[in-house]
Amino acid sequence: QVQLVESGGGLVQTGGSLRLTCAASRSTVSPYIMGWFRQAPGKEREAVASITWRGGFTHYVDSVKDRFVISRDKVNNITYLQMDSLTPADTAVYYCAFRPARTFDYWGQGTQVTVSS
Numbered sequence: 001q002v003q004l005v006e007s008g009g010g011l012v013q014t015g016g017s018l019r020l021t022c023a024a025s026r027s028t029v030s031p032y033i034m035g036w037f038r039q040a041p042g043k044e045r046e047a048v049a050s051i052t053w054r055g056g057f058t059h060y061v062d063s064v065k066d067r068f069v070i071s072r073d074k075v076n077n078i079t080y081l082q083m084d085s086l087t088p089a090d091t092a093v094y095y096c097a098f099r100p101a102r103t104f105d106y107w108g109q110g111t112q113v114t115v116s117s
Contacts, residue, residue, distance in 0.1 A: 002027045002098050002106040009094060009111030012086055016115070020081040022096030022108060027077075030054075033099040034072060034079040038092035038113075048094070049081060063089070086115045 003025040012018055020036065035050040049060045049070040058070050069082040079096055091114050097104035 004108035006111040040092040
């Protein structure tokens with residue numbers, strides 16, 4: 001079993017920045033991919049960014065490219081999401097997720113990000 005704990009959310013003004021942190025409990029299984037997702041009120045959950053654990057290859061949804069950066073600390077099992085130039089459209093609950101193989105099997109409890117105009 002893998003436990004994920006997100007932190008770093010909060011209230012920020014348009015144009016501001018936040019850094020989300022996802023701490024994973026030690027596991028006998030290393031993730032294949034770590035991902036960040038978000039869900040805004042009344043909308044479906046959206047994949048925001050992902051990173052392969054071994055090679056560090058990243059992928060972003062178009063709406064956050066050039067503004068968000070995902071990274072990982074392999075020693076401490078932490079995944080980060082640096083978010084810059086935030087807009088109200090980024091307001092959502094952000095979740096990190098652990099994918100050991102084909103699917104994201106483990107999820108954190110979420111952290112609220114609110115961007116005021």
